[in-house]
Amino acid sequence: MKVLMFGWEFPPHISGGLGTACYGLTRGLSGLSDVDVLFVVPKVFGDEDQSQIRLIGADHVPVLSKEVHMEGFLKSLEKIEVGVNIYPYIDPETFKKFPVSQWLENNRYITTNTLGTLDFKGGYGADLLQEISKYAIVASTIAYENEFDVIHAHDWLTYPAGMVAREISGKPLVIHVHATDFDRSGGEVNPVVFDIEKSGMEAADQIITVSNLTRNIVIEKYGIDPEKVITVYNAVEPGGIKDDVAAERVLSDKIVTFLGRITMQKGPEYFVEAANLVLKKMSDVRFVMAGSGDMMSKMIRRAARLGITDRFHFTGFLRGEEVYKMLYMSDVYVMPSVSEPFGISPLEAMQSNFPVIISNQSGVAEVLRHAIKVDFWDTHAMADAIYGILSYPALHKFFSVHGKDEVDALKWENSAYQVREVYYKAIGIRK
Amino acid sequence: MKKIALCFNIHQPFRLKRYRFFDLGSDHYYYDDYSNEYNMRRLADQTILPGNKILSDLIAAHKDRFRVSFSISGTALDQFELYAPDVLESFQQLAATGCVEFLCDTDSCSLVSLTDRDEFADQVKRQKARLKNYFNYDPEVFCNTQMIYSDQIGDWLYDLGFQAVLTEGARHLLGWKSPNFVYCSSTNPRMKILLRNYLLSDDIGLNFSEPQWSEYPLTADKFASWLRASDPKEEDIILAMDYNVFGEKNSASSGIFEFLRYLPSAVFSMGGMEFSSLKNISGQLPVGPLSVNDPISWVDEERDLTAWLGNELQQEAFQKLYSLIPYMKKIKDPVIRLDWRYLQTSNHFRFMSTKYFSTEKLFSIPSPYESPYDAFINYMNILSDFTIRVKAAVNATMQKKTKKTYEKTVHS
Incomplete structure (x- = not known):
């Protein structure tokens, strides 16, 4: 069975969990003898691990004609209205200054470079929507030229590409929902993104969600038939923190860490409130909020107002090894996400023997037993959990030992088996 | 004779380096040496050395008729020693002429005057001792960090032996009163209050x-005529500004140094005016009491403390810093004491200001x-x-103490 897979990022060029999950899953699938994966990303940088899969960069695929009329070519996309005049990640002020009509004029035609290929930036730039449509155009070429049995598209950025490929080849489409715009925006969805997501889900023959939490959102918010939505949990690559990044621990204080983007989705304010409660009872503990995001300044002001900033630290955005260094210094890892489709990072922490506290509103809570789970809004429960793990060494030890065992049992091979079942089901339906 | 006082303020903080959470517990050096040296050297070459040269020429030319006052922060003195010994030498030469007055400050340009009396007294005494040591000068007039002043600070200063303090002639404090008189504290009539004339000072600063200013360009003669034109009853005019007004805020090419060079002769040619030290001005009888319940400063439109303690971040940092006072009283270690001084410098708090209209200039x-x-x-x-x-x-x-006591008890 040949799989044409569309992704948006691939390690090491990743900005979040999506790339990590795609990599893990393709690795898992490559272990199955009857599955061949052809992975398409907008841009191949050249340093990706291609030992087990074939990676195609959309920027290397020549498009058939030199100048492609976008509206005509994207006939199959017309119903989802890739509104090129709407700019995805932009604030209202910048939008006003943005010459919409001019941009429309310039972008009606997509020009290829001399090799006949389209240029892709990769990542999440300002012309994200245009990149998505370009990607879909290239997808049609790839769909013509390659033999495959099933199409697999990861997250909304690649749904249009998947739909075009399905239209052209007549092969079944499986879409993989790693997150929805409801998670990212806290309910106030971007209508353009929502439309793309919804059309993708409706067009798909099978839908894979990373947790039941996400499955419910897909069913309830997007009105999708529950029959075709299946949950396949993510796993984690074996490994953990290598000794060479192990930082020397110089502080005698216990350290509790929040690691991630400081945005509404991740629930940073509940971490601050819980920290305040713990600090009333304990003095030899420090809290660290590692990362950056649009709520950072608000969190700093809140911590200052609570008068805890001598024990509550902000590191700003952490890069590469600093992340592991931070984890290594920690005693407890807290993920109070308000809405987290899955959340691989607590698994990585547990792999390295760190106890984790996660919110019930995260997909990963469905698969873990040896982690403390609290509702994100219940700061008292969160504080209680932090206090418990820090004060009772037995609890700390129990969680770190059993947590590691549990996580080590979560293998991408298992996820791959389940995904293969979904493929067969999709092919069956399509026939 | 109307008394004119020129008072220049020099301060440089020890800027802090980028200090990460990871450095906690392992790295105990906090300062950005490069930036501190660069800024000190810049100030020295752009402002202090050319400015001092002009002042020493003026003193040589006008002899005892010319007077100038300096308020130099303790951290600036430290940086002179570290990065600009030529500046220190230049001030020592100026001091030797006897025409230069030094005002006393807290020795790290701190905000301690707002919180703890004992710590404040320590810092004042130390700065006093250093002025004596460097310039062989006993300061008698006080000019607090950023001219911060309140009745309470006045009382503390009086107990420390000062009989006059220089602060801002803030509009909300004076109302229709003029800054060009000597006032006294309402809680202690023996404590004289000297006020900066901020309108005239800002004309220079x-x-x-x-070029947009209606009076541009300002010449020494024009400025002297304004001084002369003030109400004949008014006794003194105090012009106080940061020294970097010369060469930095106004570049050398603007002619600011020439302005300074010709100001004294312009003033003398107008007649009826003389240059004076602040100490000399403070010898006059006060015309009335001033009551300052809430501290004032010379910063921002509001002339209050909001530049340093205006938001919750600043208040938190301030409160956490000074909660260490009881511990610091037991510490002799010179390195820790030095860090304690440098961490108190007011600029650290100013950098946290989120005030919308903080006058950038x-x-x-x-x-x-x-x-x-x-x-x-x-x-x-x-x-x-x-x-x-x-x-x-x-x-x-x-x-250690417990051990000693224990040993003593056991042996006896």
Whole structure:
């Protein structure tokens, strides 16, 4: 069975969990003898691990004609209205200054470079929507030229590409929902993104969600038939923190860490409130909020107002090894996400023997037993959990030992088996 | 004779380096040496050395008729020693002429006058001793950090032996009163209050090289005529500004140094005016009491404390810093004491200001940080490490003491 897979990022060029999950899953699938994966990303940088899969960069695929009329070519996309005049990640002020009509004029035609290929930036730039449509155009070429049995598209950025490929080849489409715009925006969805997501889900023959939490959102918010939505949990690559990044621990204080983007989705304010409660009872503990995001300044002001900033630290955005260094210094890892489709990072922490506290509103809570789970809004429960793990060494030890065992049992091979079942089901339906 | 006083303020903080959470407990050096040296050298070459040269020429030319006052912060003195010994030497030469007055400050340009009397007294005494040591000068007039003043600070100063203090002639304080008189504290009539004439001072400091200003260009003669034109009953005019008004805020090409060079002769040619030290001005009888309940300063439109303690970040940092006072009283370690001084410098708090209309032009030390939040995070990381050291040091001394007492008891 040949799989044409569309992704948006691939390690090491990743900005979040999506790339990590795609990599893990393709690795898992490559272990199955009857599955061949052809992975398409907008841009191949050249340093990706291609030992087990074939990676195609959309920027290397020549498009058939030199100048492609976008509206005509994207006939199959017309119903989802890739509104090129709407700019995805932009604030209202910048939008006003943005010459919409001019941009429309310039972008009606997509020009290829001399090799006949389209240029892709990769990542999440300002012309994200245009990149998505370009990607879909290239997808049609790839769909013509390659033999495959099933199409697999990861997250909304690649749904249009998947739909075009399905239209052209007549092969079944499986879409993989790693997150929805409801998670990212806290309910106030971007209508353009929502439309793309919804059309993708409706067009798909099978839908894979990373947790039941996400499955419910897909069913309830997007009105999708529950029959075709299946949950396949993510796993984690074996490994953990290598000794060479192990930082020397110089502080005698216990350290509790929040690691991630400081945005509404991740629930940073509940971490601050819980920290305040713990600090009333304990003095030899420090809290660290590692990362950056649009709520950072608000969190700093809140911590200052609570008068805890001598024990509550902000590191700003952490890069590469600093992340592991931070984890290594920690005693407890807290993920109070308000809405987290899955959340691989607590698994990585547990792999390295760190106890984790996660919110019930995260997909990963469905698969873990040896982690403390609290509702994100219940700061008292969160504080209680932090206090418990820090004060009772037995609890700390129990969680770190059993947590590691549990996580080590979560293998991408298992996820791959389940995904293969979904493929067969999709092919069956399509026939 | 109307008394004219020229008073120049020199200050440089020890800027802090980027200090990460990871450095807590392992790295105890907090300062950005490069930036500190660069800024000090810049100030020395652009402002102090050319300015002092002109002042010493003026003193040579006018002999005893010319007077000038300096308020130099303790951190600036430290930086002279570290990075600009030529500046220190130049001030020593000026001091030797006897025509230069030095005002006393807290020795690290701190905000301690707002919180703790004993610590304030310590810092004042230390700065006094240093002025004596460097310039063989006994200061008798006080000019607090950023001219911060209140009745309470006045009382504390009187107990420390000062009989006059220089502060801002703030509009909300004076109402229709003129800054060009000597006043006294309402709580202690023996404590004289000298007021900066901010309108005339700002004409030199802010407006001088502003082509949009209606009086541009400002010449020494024009300025002297304004001084002369003030109400004949008024006894003194105090012109106080940052020294970097010369050469930095107004570039050398604007003619600011020539303005300084010709100001004295312009003043003398008008007649009826003389240059005077602040100490001399403070000898006059006060015309009335001034009551200052809430501290004033010479910063921003409001002339209050909001530049340093206006938001919750600043208040938190301030409160956490000074909660260490009881510990610091038990610490002798010179390195910790030095860090304690440098961490108190008011600029660290100013960098955390989120005030919308903080008059950038008056911001004599620009913030090295990207944002006030950045400034706060960095400062609090450093303060956390400092706190760990302080508490460890106190514990160590306590243990030693306990051991000694124990041994004594056992042996006896």
